[in-house]
Amino acid sequence: MTKFNPFRLKRKSERWHYPKSKRRFVKSIEKIEVIDSKPVKCISVDSKNSLYLAGKSYTVTHNTSVGGAICYTTAMMLEGAKCAIQSKTNKDAVEVFLKIQESWQRLPDFFKPIDTGETKRSNAIYFTAPQKKSSKGEVKEYQYVLDSWIKPFPANNMAQDGLGFRFGYYDEEGKVEKGVAEVDERWEVNSKCFMSRDKVVGKSLHTTTVEDMERFGGARFKKIWDNSNVKTLDPLLGRTISGLRKLFIPADYGYKVDEWGYSDREYARRFHEAEMARLSGSELISYRRKYPLRESDMWLMESTASPWALAKIQQQSQYNEDEGIYAENRRGNFYWKNGEENEVGFQEDKENGRWTVAWMPPTEDRNQYRISEYGREPTREHVRIGIDPTNLKAPVVGSGSDNAAYAVLDIGYMGNKTPKAVCEYLYRQDHPTDFAEDMRMMAVFYSARVFVENNAGSVLIRHFENKRCEEYLMYNELEKDQKKKFKERGFYNATNGGIRENLVNVTRAHIVDDIGYIELDQTGSPAYGSMPFPNLIEDLQDFEVDNWTPYDATVAYMIAILACKMSRMNIDTSELSAPADFDVMSFHKIYKVK
Known part of the structure; x- marks a missing residue:
């Protein structure tokens, strides 16, 4: 390990020092090599501190919360960045925010940008100058302040109307109940928050889990998905109908991985197909939706929500895809x-x-x-x-x-x-x-x-x-x-x-x-x-x-x-x-x- 100082900011580099002990239990970088890209998958664990041990050397690792991580990274690195969070209910949006706040609280001070100095808030994190004065009554001036923030918003259609964002995280969009919001109409309003006249100035991430979507807002979320197909890309505007781009990763990615995180796709596909062969009816629909190998699997519905025998229609759809009928x-x-x-x-x-x-x-x-x-x-x-x-x-x-x-x-x-x-x-x-x-x-x-x-x-x-x-x-x-x-x-x-x-x-x-x-x-x-x-x-x-x-x-x-x-x-x-x-x-x- 060389005596390389990894920090350029003065307030951070001054606090870093090379460990002097000969017996130091630290991780070190021995070499960096370019290797071929392979499919991997991020994971998360059900742990209060979100930590788990990975690899042969039991490296302490933080779990992934993609939307929250992007929110925090954007607000922490871009000047003036406003980051918004919405979920299926007001309470759920606050819970997503609190996970971000918990991660922020655990960071060492030298990783944190200037913030208001508050240790805990339930409504926002502000990366702005503190309002407190020095012991002499003088207002302290900071060399660099981001003036960015992260906020949870109510779930209704108009909560973000008229605002401007650099990043938006929309959690569980397929689970928004009728009467709370209509997610396709909500996105019509919210999409304007990422535009400045004719230019796109922000990004957003829209996610959902699949269970029970037919009972809530799944059909409206599917409209957003369908309108996010790159085939609808307007050559002049450079955008799809929704302004988003859909991404589908089949379940054979990341289901079985080696110690380095590489996917064994062939094994995973054989495993899922064997499991599905044992099932029928609603159990088969639930499994295919939870572990989709095709994009169409994500939108399967339980027969109780439809007048049709959906399993028959889904059999036909899979047959058409397998045989190239379309x-x-x-x-x-x-x-x-x-x-x-x-x-x-x-x-x-x-x-x-x-x-x-x-x-x-x-x-x-x-x-x-x-x-x-x-x-x-x-x-x-x-x-x-x-x-x-x-x-x-x-x-x-x-x-x-x-x-x-x-x-x-x-x-x-x-x-x-x-x-x-x-x-x-x-x-x-x-x-x-x-x-x-x-x-x-x-x-x-x-x-x-x-x-x-x-x-x-x-x-x-x-x-x-x-x-x-x-x-x-x-x-x-x-x-x-x-x-x-x-x-x-x-x-x-x-x-x-x-x-x-x-x-x-x-x-x-x-x-x-x-x-x-x-x-x-x-x-x-x-x-x-x-x-x-x-x-x-x-x-x-x-x-x-x-x-x-x-x-x-x-x-x-x-x-x-x-x-x-x-x-x-x-x-x-x-x-x-x-x-x-x-x-x-x-x-x-x-x-x-x-």
Whole structure:
């Protein structure tokens, strides 16, 4: 060990001295070598003083509290730095702050910047000059004062409004209860605290643990996560939609480490997969969420919070990822060939495509229709389209819900055994007739009949009628009143509570029977259903049965599934008193498959 003084600041270097004893029990640096970077993981221990022994020589080590450590480091090293803390409750924010304060109290004086001299505070740490005067009554002047601070803030949406920060730590954002704050709306306010006009001047860290997120603010935190994808990076602004960048580290990092902290990823992955093979249902969901090997694992929900069998949807999602199903999708636009409204073609456009296509019928089954006295009429019956339009009464420009539509291939065609979503449309046109024309092209290409959610679909229905394509509109076979049935052709009125419940029940049965693991095939390998669109899978997982408005994809898909069921069933009206009384449990008794 050399007699090198590691300090440059005078007040610190004067207090340091080289130990004179020959028997000194100190750690020394023998050499510094450059080695290859390897994955490691920081750890923490449940200890009051946050210390543990590491390595063969039992080195006393402090545990990691990343957010708190960055808060303290920023405030201690940057002049004028303001550092904020928020958590799921006011009390939790104070507890995070007190951990930082405890670490600050244990530091040797020569490591500390000038502060107010207070040994303990519950509301802030100020690195400013003390207010105390000397024994002679003079105010002492300090050569260098940071004028920075660290503060916990209440959890509500507006607690940080109008302030400016160099660093913000947002703890347990997926656990903020409804009524305390809405974390996505809170971040809309707080994000401005890290900006100076058009420049980003601060940073923030957002963390959460995963258990019970579905009971609290997990869905809103997921919106922040999704909007932090670098794929949404604006080239001009240099920022994502949220202004943040998400980071996912799979559980095979750091789960099993050697004495130097290097990860044995292969062993960890085998271990987790073996553990998951023993589990099922909610236990499997809990394990995958706690030890995520894929990003999607973090957002798994318990079935009790959803009307669906989420385990089936999650099986399908994992199968899609493992088999590369999403990569097979084609994005592009349908168009009228030769500028005439006789035949529809498809042009790939990865950047500006409005449709995502997983399957197209053979050429001989595309654009199949005949001209009757009522206009154009489809001559194929293997695809149904469910549509959930936005409010189409006026031009819609700017933010808002997307129009949604799904084409579903029904049972029977080319040996198909289960209903399969084959085409997805999630787009908000500038004018309602543009959307209506998109739906007409989609219906003509697939030779498919359409079913429209009745909340805002009148413009679309009129457009089909004006273009003499009303034969593409389905009848609601569940409607007993024949006059109403013909008058509301193409509509499915899902505003009624009973009808909504029926629509959910039909979709629930479809997910149980047709999605995820279904059966063993002829070779003894597991056979899976089909749901090749990640947007639909995410929307179904997030769906709230008491709040349909944000879930356009799910609503359109539910209507398409119901349309498929109705197209292959004969109604026996003597057993059905009214559409609202339709009981899904006796669905297969009331209707007979053709």
